[in-house]
Amino acid sequence: MPPISRNLTSATLATLLVAGSLAPAPLTAAPAATASDKAPVDAASWQRADPAMDRFIADLMVKMTLDEKTGQLTLLTSNWESTGPTMRDSYKEDIRAGRVGAIFNAYTAKYTRELQALAVEGTRLKIPLLFGYDVIHGHRTIFPISLGEAASWDLQAIEKAARISAIEASAEGIHWTFSPMVDIARDPRWGRISEGAGEDVYLGSLIAKARVRGYQGGDLSRPDTILATAKHFAAYGAAQAGRDYHTVDISERTMRDVYLPPFKAAADAGAATFMTAFNEYDGVPASGSHYLLTDVLRKKWGFKGFVVTDYTSINEMVPHGYAKDLKQAGEQAMRAGVDMDMQGAVFMENLAKSVAEGKVDTARIDAAVKAILEMKYRLGLFDDPYRYADAAREKATIYKPAFLEAARDVARKSIVLLKNKDNVLPLAASAKSIAVIGPLGNSKEDMIGSWSAAGDRRTRPVTLLEGLQAGAPKGTTIAYAKGASYHFDDVGKTDGFAEALALAEKSDVIIAAMGEHWNMTGEAASRTSLDLPGNQQALLEALEKTGKPVILVLMSGRPNSIEWADANVDAILEAWYPGTMGGHAIADILYGRYNPSGKLPVTFPRTVGQVPIHYDMKNTGRPIELGAPGAKYVSRYLNTPNTPLYPFGYGLSYTSFTYSPVTLDRSKIRPGEPLTASVTVTNSGPRDGEEVVQLYVRDLVGSVTRPVKELKGFQKIGLKKGETRTVRFTLTDADLAFTRQDMSWGSEPGAFKLWIGPSSAEGSEASFELTE
Numbered sequence: 186m187p188p189i190s191r192n193l194t195s196a197t198l199a200t201l202l203v204a205g206s207l208a209p210a211p212l213t214a215a216p217a218a219t220a221s222d223k224a225p226v227d228a229a230s231w232q233r234a235d236p237a238m239d240r241f242i243a244d245l246m247v248k249m250t251l252d253e254k255t256g257q258l259t260l261l262t263s264n265w266e267s268t269g270p271t272m273r274d275s276y277k278e279d280i281r282a283g284r285v286g287a288i289f290n291a292y293t294a295k296y297t298r299e300l301q302a303l304a305v306e307g308t309r310l311k312i313p314l315l316f317g318y319d320v321i322h323g324h325r326t327i328f329p330i331s332l333g334e335a336a337s338w339d340l341q342a343i344e345k346a347a348r349i350s351a352i353e354a355s356a357e358g359i360h361w362t363f364s365p366m367v368d369i370a371r372d373p374r375w376g377r378i379s380e381g382a383g384e385d386v387y388l389g390s391l392i393a394k395a396r397v398r399g400y401q402g403g404d405l406s407r408p409d410t411i412l413a414t415a416k417h418f419a420a421y422g423a424a425q426a427g428r429d430y431h432t433v434d435i436s437e438r439t440m441r442d443v444y445l446p447p448f449k450a451a452a453d454a455g456a457a458t459f460m461t462a463f464n465e466y467d468g469v470p471a472s473g474s475h476y477l478l479t480d481v482l483r484k485k486w487g488f489k490g491f492v493v494t495d496y497t498s499i500n501e502m503v504p505h506g507y508a509k510d511l512k513q514a515g516e517q518a519m520r521a522g523v524d525m526d527m528q529g530a531v532f533m534e535n536l537a538k539s540v541a542e543g544k545v546d547t548a549r550i551d552a553a554v555k556a557i558l559e560m561k562y563r564l565g566l567f568d569d570p571y572r573y574a575d576a577a578r579e580k581a582t583i584y585k586p587a588f589l590e591a592a593r594d595v596a597r598k599s600i601v602l603l604k605n606k607d608n609v610l611p612l613a614a615s616a617k618s619i620a621v622i623g624p625l626g627n628s629k630e631d632m633i634g635s636w637s638a639a640g641d642r643r644t645r646p647v648t649l650l651e652g653l654q655a656g657a658p659k660g661t662t663i664a665y666a667k668g669a670s671y672h673f674d675d676v677g678k679t680d681g682f683a684e685a686l687a688l689a690e691k692s693d694v695i696i697a698a699m700g701e702h703w704n705m706t707g708e709a710a711s712r713t714s715l716d717l718p719g720n721q722q723a724l725l726e727a728l729e730k731t732g733k734p735v736i737l738v739l740m741s742g743r744p745n746s747i748e749w750a751d752a753n754v755d756a757i758l759e760a761w762y763p764g765t766m767g768g769h770a771i772a773d774i775l776y777g778r779y780n781p782s783g784k785l786p787v788t789f790p791r792t793v794g795q796v797p798i799h800y801d802m803k804n805t806g807r808p809i810e811l812g813a814p815g816a817k818y819v820s821r822y823l824n825t826p827n828t829p830l831y832p833f834g835y836g837l838s839y840t841s842f843t844y845s846p847v848t849l850d851r852s853k854i855r856p857g858e859p860l861t862a863s864v865t866v867t868n869s870g871p872r873d874g875e876e877v878v879q880l881y882v883r884d885l886v887g888s889v890t891r892p893v894k895e896l897k898g899f900q901k902i903g904l905k906k907g908e909t910r911t912v913r914f915t916l917t918d919a920d921l922a923f924t925r926q927d928m929s930w931g932s933e934p935g936a937f938k939l940w941i942g943p944s945s946a947e948g949s950e951a952s953f954e955l956t957e
């Protein structure tokens with residue numbers, strides 16, 4: 186097969202059941218989903234002792250030469266895809282020679298079977314290959330991008346999306362996904378913000394667990410479960426200036442309080458593997474960090490899986506200025522705790538020499554080999570190396586109607602209604618002619634976003650136009666004009682305006698489908714501006730001048746700066762890149778067949794100049810509230826408010842929810858004692874709907890300064906029109922823990938504030954005290 190680029194596949198391949206039902210969710214209020222992560226699935230079950238496995242692997246390792254061992258530590262890409270340099274073109278030769286233990290970017294039952302045969306029929310010890318792939322938000326059936334899924338605040342839906350991804354990927358020979366990406370991301374300039382769960386530590390940690398459960402299920406020996414990878418360990422999201430691969434320079438406290446917790450959550454949930462990051466931490470590249478890989482991950486957290494590098498990150502320790510050559514880089518990585526070298530061929534080409542020179546301990550190499558062989562064993566590959574490569578299962582599994590329906594449902598749940606002036610949405614029955622205008626209105630390739638695995642970008646995705654047409658009420662006409670381009674170089678190009686404006690003039694309502702080209706987010710896709718690229722802003726302004734209602738449907742992988750739109754258009758929907766079924770999902774919302782329930786997992790700045798901006802900032806010694814409006818010597822900008830355009834946790838519904846004041850069952854708690862905070866939420870609007878009820882706290886005085894708010898709980902509840910429900914949260918001092926001044930982890934006695942509300946910027950307040 187000729188080399189093809191990531192996210193494009195020439196394969197046109199067209200039964201295993203998901204645990205639980207895949208029946209489509211009701212179009213209005215869904216049953217209550219809670220933030221509880223006490224699901225029955227135990228994705229850490231693989232950690233149980235297995236004496237038979239221990240004996241098998243010990244016997245095997247006795248037979249292995251050093252070269253065969255370093256082979257097991259080597260992961261190479263097939264020639265189907267790559268995202269960086271390819272160090273060796275001879276991967277098939279390398280497999281046959283026993284120099285490779287794992288392959289990535291190879292899928293389909295046929296191809297993985299062909300490669301597996303090279304290993305198990307061609308090598309002396311017949312050790313099966315492990316096949317990895319970036320199954321990030323779906324494999325063939327593509328769900329919304331990860332940031333979009335996070336906007337659902339629906340852990341069950343997120344887990345189900347990961348489960349379906351695993352079922353599809355495993356049916357095509359994949360044993361291992363390089364997901365979830367659990368990097369906290371607070372800089373929308375960074376293109377990879379699209380791949381994670383957003384800015385928040387608490388939400389991000391729960392989503393990390395849900396995804397690990399979804400991929401790994403409760404039993405790794407089942408052929409429809411795959412290994413998860415928590416990546417990129419650690420703090421990759423803190424790249425300076427939002428520039429990908431850039432330096433990270435954060436305090437140890439920030440590392441512990443913000444960047445590490447989602448990784449700890451993934452490890453606790455049983456993530457079988459961890460991937461290092463490209464960046465440095467405290468001057469040491471992550472792939473050479475003994476602190477991260479050994480002291481924290483293995484010793485402190487008790488991690489028992491294996492660590493793979495990100496791509497050529499061992500090699501990159503040379504340009505980082507941390508190793509003088511590849512051989513030294515390999516030694517540093519191995520000693521730090523790396524087990525598997527992705528794509529760099531450094532271990533393969535240098536480790537034997539390093540061992541001969543006494544620079545690397547063979548016990549460390551053996552530990553790495555053992556951890557990798559154990560995973561192959563637990564997946565059942567020594568029993569049947571082809572058990573994931575089953576063409577009949579593949580045919581019966583991929584793009585199953587139930588999977589597509591689930592993708593549509595998750596997409597609906599992920600869409601966030603940001604503005605809805607005079608309830609212009611859902612579209613009124615009187616909207617008989619709809620103009621869809623903009624570069625994202627009928628673009629199949631964009632719907633599935635970046636990192637879309639084996640997703641077909643050319644024929645399968647349902648565009649917004651197609652979704653609107655398919656769901657149109659009788660007698661409605663829908664027409665499309667592109668109007669403008671989103672490519673950076675097309676600023677000022679107005680050749681499509683006349684056609685678009687003519688269409689707008691003769692229509693009842695305008696749906697402006699705008700945003701970013703799919704490859705403007707993801708890896709190596711940083712921007713210095715968050716504006717709508719190309720000539721979209723000018724087109725939007727021209728559309729607004731027609732006087733027709735304008736509904737902006739945004740599709741992108743990052744918060745865009747849409748302050749003008751917020752002030753001028755009638756409604757705004759953030760649809761992210763909604764996946765294979767995206768057009769149907771957006772149409773469900775526009776036509777009012779689904780009531781939007783998404784909430785932002787990330788702050789939307791007014792302008793890029795406010796970045797980094799997130800809800801859990803510190804108060805500073807000169808908070809803006811201290812001064813009169815416009816006062817000078819307070820922490821503020823001269824030209825822009827401090828507040829974001831849309832805060833974290835924000836999102837509207839077609840109905841409205843009224844919150845009662847918060848009540849606490851006590852005003853003081855001692856360590857270990859529960860505090861119950863309650864609020865009564867009423868659906869006071871015209872239709873059934875879902876609301877994400879959010880709880881935030883503030884620790885008023887600490888041994889180190891504390892954020893102005895921190896999310897500590899949420900519940901997504903469905904309320905019928907007119908229905909009222911009391912929502913209760915229980916907290917203990919464990920929920921109030923942080924890295925104290927002496928670097929110990931725990932809470933501190935003192936006064937706290939607590940809010941329950943519909944976003945990080947609203948809510949009714951209460952106070953309590955934690956005593957000694």
Ligand code: BGC
Binds near residue numbers: 269319363416496708
């Ligand atoms: C990315 C990883 C990805 C790997 C394999 C790297 O460039 O940073 O997230 O898993 O490629 O495709």
